[in-house]
Amino acid sequence: MKKSKTRFAVLGILSYGPMSGYDIKKFYEQNVAGFWSESYGQIYPILKRLATEGLATRSVHKQEGKPDRHIYALTAKGLEELQQWLVAPTGRHIGRHETLLKLMFGQQISLAQNIRQIERFRDRQKGELTEIEALKQRFQQEEVEDPNMPFWQLAFSYGEHVNRAYIKWAEEAIATLREMEPKAPVSTSPKVRYSIHC
Amino acid sequence: MKKSKTRFAVLGILSYGPMSGYDIKKFYEQNVAGFWSESYGQIYPILKRLATEGLATRSVHKQEGKPDRHIYALTAKGLEELQQWLVAPTGRHIGRHETLLKLMFGQQISLAQNIRQIERFRDRQKGELTEIEALKQRFQQEEVEDPNMPFWQLAFSYGEHVNRAYIKWAEEAIATLREMEPKAPVSTSPKVRYSIHC
DNA sequence: TAGAGCATGTAATAGGTTACATGATTAG
DNA sequence: CTAATCATGTAACCTATTACATGCTCTA
Known part of the structure; x- marks a missing residue:
């Protein structure tokens, strides 16, 4: 049986301080969008379970004009x-990489169309790199004294390294494809190989 | 509603030639282990559907001593x-990256333990890089005249670029953590921050 | 003789997203 | 006036993995 990591994603974020399910969702959306995400359908039931298992405590904070906030705090057992x-x-x-999968079947479309796909990928990752830089700036200015800072910096650095590699690969791949002479036009019947050596 | 890409992973692999469900599983396991995977529980029902929808044809190949092979071939409609x-x-x-997620909560364990985790990550990716090089060699020797070759090469190149970036980041991260003086020992009660600016 | 490989398939289960219900407030 | 934000929660749904059933052959 496969173990879910969502439980630990929730537990972990509670180590930053007492929080509501709404806060947790927002945190993952706004700060960790690059490598993790969580949905309400997972967060709320898990918070409930954590409370009954004694890994977190729950307290209700009344607000006026707004719904109550259910704040969960990590216990010693939860931290353990x-x-x-x-x-x-x-x-x-194994993350599923759709662009690469498509490339595996690139024979079935034109060179230009393959290039188009890789360009889209490159542009998306360029955007992501820009976002990471912006987030990094924001974090360095606003949260200077946070003890988690060094670890966030490592995460940013990761994003920079990996996205730069994505972009470099994409540029190279586009250049390689451009150099290939556009031979036979795209077929409308499958181009098949009748022997695959496995 | 979210669309499954498994359908296209199967359709795509059939563009390499007529194949059985067993072959498809083997292909993804042995050649594409780095960025895609499929299980029988998905493959067989999808093949059945593709046949009823006219995207593939099915033929039974009898064998002696072994079970029959159900061979599926892409149709013009399927190719379309x-x-x-x-x-x-x-x-x-958004791929979920467990090592990075753990790093986000690195405050809750010792520096040495954080380093240990990144080392594990680095070593795994080093192994993956080695595997990619080996696969690349094997492909270049055995399947020289395959029309899909240029695209496989691009996939290999991707694996090399990205894994080198992983390894480089890991080395840097380890160095950064080693330079941090090991201050207070690991707490047994949560280290919390009572203000998170979202 | 135990296990791996061949080969197809299904049922049970787990994991996760989306849509919806509720309802007040505030910004455009 | 519309849409978004705040806030919790659930039900329906989709996706995907794992385990199992079947049964023959070949290898260690």
Whole structure:
């Protein structure tokens, strides 16, 4: 059976301070959009479970004009479970990369169309790189004394390294494709190989 | 509603030639392990659907001593649908990156333990890089005249670029963490911040 | 003789997203 | 006046993995 990491994503974010489900969602959306996401359908039931299991405490904060906030705070037991996960070896997870998958079947469309796809990919990653730089700036200005800062910096650095690699690969790939002479036009019947050596 | 890409992963692989569900699974396992995977529970039902929808034809190949092979071949209609997907813009997909997520909560464990995790990540990616090089060699030797070759090369190049970036980031991150003086020991009660500016 | 490979397939289960319900307030 | 923000929560749905059933052959 496969273990969900959402539980730890929630537990972990609670280590930043007491929070509501709404806050957690917002945090992942606004700050970690690049490599993690969570939906309400997961967050709220998990928070409830964490409370019944004694890993977090729940308190209701009344507000006027706005709905009540249900604030969850990590307990010592919750921290312990979080720490156990943090030090445990991380299993490798195969992310599905749609652009690369499409490229595997690039034979079935024209060179120009393949280039178009890689350009789209490159442009998206360029945008992401810009966003990361902006976020980095914002964080360095606003949260100077936060003890988590060094780790956020590492995450930003990761985003920079990886996105630069994406962009460099894309540029090279586009150049390679451009150099290939556009031979036979795209077929309307499958181009098949009748022997695959597996 | 969210659209599954498995359908196209199957359709696409059939563009390489007529194949069985077993072959498809093997292909993804052995050649594309880095960025895509499929399970029988998905493949077989989809093949059945493709046949009823006229996107693929099915023929049974009897064997002695072994179970029959159900071979599926792409039809013109199937190729058309594949091509439509191949040229359509690719939506961005947020892969969940467990090592990075753990790093976000690195405050809750020791510096040494954080370094340990990044080292594990680095070593895994080093292994992956080695595998990619080996696969690249094997492909270049065995399948010289395959028309899909240039696209496979691009996929290999992608793997090299990205894994080198992973490794470089990891080395830098480890160096950064090593330079940080190991201050207060790890807490057994949550280190919290009571203000998060969102 | 135990296990791996061949080969197809399904059922149970887990994981996750989306849409909806509720309802007040505030900004454009 | 419309849309967004605040805020919690659930039900329906889709996607995907795992385990199992079947059964033969070949290898260690």
